[in-house]
Amino acid sequence: MENIITLAHGSGGSATLKLIEQVFKKYFNNEILSQGDDCARLAMDGTKSLVFTTDSFVVTPVFFKGGDIGKLAVCGTVNDLSTSGAIPLYLSCGFIIEEGFSIEELEKIVESMSDTARECGVQIVTGDTKVVQKGAADKVFINTSGIGAVPDGICISGRNARVGDKIIITGTIGDHGSCILLERENMGFQAEIKSDCAPLSGLVRDMLEAASDIHVLRDPTRGGVATTLNEIALQSKVSIVIEEDKLPVKREVQGVCELLGMDPLYMANEGKLLSFVPAEKAEAVLEAVRRNKYGAEARIIGEVTGEGEPKVLLKALSGGSRIIGVLAGEQLPRIC
Structure with a gap:
């Protein structure tokens, strides 16, 4: 591992995973942290359990088509809680604000957070504010933490994928990463691409009503679908096959990726879920x-095919297959 931090360490890909394993887990590891999911499940007296998660948001620009850093902060934390099957309950928020940032823009961000929290049915109950001198930050950074309650009988984890599980993606991939790329770089493309930033707790409730024994839920944010599938394969020690012709990608997103030499499989999403569902429950x-309004373009994109060596294969349109790995290097920094 490099002896300095690079932007690649924030990509959610292989450099991030190495940093976690070689630095953070070296000192912080315990039975709860080693669960390896997007939130920690905390054992409680009785039959219910709580889950806890935290996330920080440094996206630039702070306002973008489909959202802003405030909406993203609430959605990101609510969605991480929801991937355990939990009902999100409470959030905290911490602001690091650069001197000179507009109070009018700050109020827009806070209002956006309030509106999104109301849609999710969560309360923002505590927080913190710090201001740093001009140049010591970039406009505003936000940290949000969240607590949720897992209903009885729900056991969802990246460790639970089983052979035969069907893999569902709840909509088109790569929308958020493509949106941020275009707005930040001002490349002159005519494509109207909006971020898919959305709160997914209601969608998860609908899914659990259809099948309470969903094995895995994960939102494929940094590193995209490819990296997230690899993480699940590693946690569950399974092999996964997805089919290229089943992947839902907007034409505009595909076009941008082709022009810039990028792959939608590695582009970030902020309003999609991957779910691993027993085959007999997949259609339901x-x-x-x-x-659900956040899942109209959902599709089954693959399945878990075996146990043993963790790997993810993409079955190509040509009929061949290739291994898709974890995002290597830095594709697009500060997307969330």
Whole structure:
């Protein structure tokens, strides 16, 4: 590992995973941290358990088509809680604000957070504010932490994928990463691409009503679908096959990726879920997802094919297959 931090360490890819393993887990590791999911499940007296998660947001620009850093902060934390099957309850928020940042823009961000929290049915109950001198930060950074309650009988984890599980993606991939790329770089493309930033707790409730035994839920944010599938394969020690012709990608996103030499599989998403569902329940879950406004374009994109060596294969349109790995290097910094 490099002896300095680079932007690649924030990409959510292989450099991030190495940093976690070689630095943070070296000193912080314990039974709860080693669960390896997007939130920690905390054992409580009785039959219920709480989950806890935290996330920091440094996206630039802070306002973008489809959202802003405030909406993103609430959605990101609510969605991480929801991937455990939990009902999100409470959030905290911490602001690091650069001297000179507009109070009018700050109020827009806070209002956006309030509106999104209301949609999710969560309360923002505590927080913190720090201001740093001009040049010591970039406009505003936000940290949000969240607590949720897992209903009885729900056991969802990246460690639970099973052979035969069907893999559902709840909509088109790469929208958020493509949106941020275009708005930040001002490349002159005419494509109207909006971020998919969305709160998914209601969608998860609909899915669990269709099948309470969903094995895995994960939101494929940094590193995209490819990296997230690899993480799940590693946690569950399984092999996964996805089919290229089943992947839902907007034409505009595909076009931008082709022009810039990028792959939608590695582009960030902020309003999509990957779910691993027992084969006999897959159609019922898919139908429930498609009835929700955040899942109208959901599809089954693959399945878990075996145990043993963790790997993810992409079955190409040409009929061949290739291994898709974890994002290597830095594709696009500060996307969330």
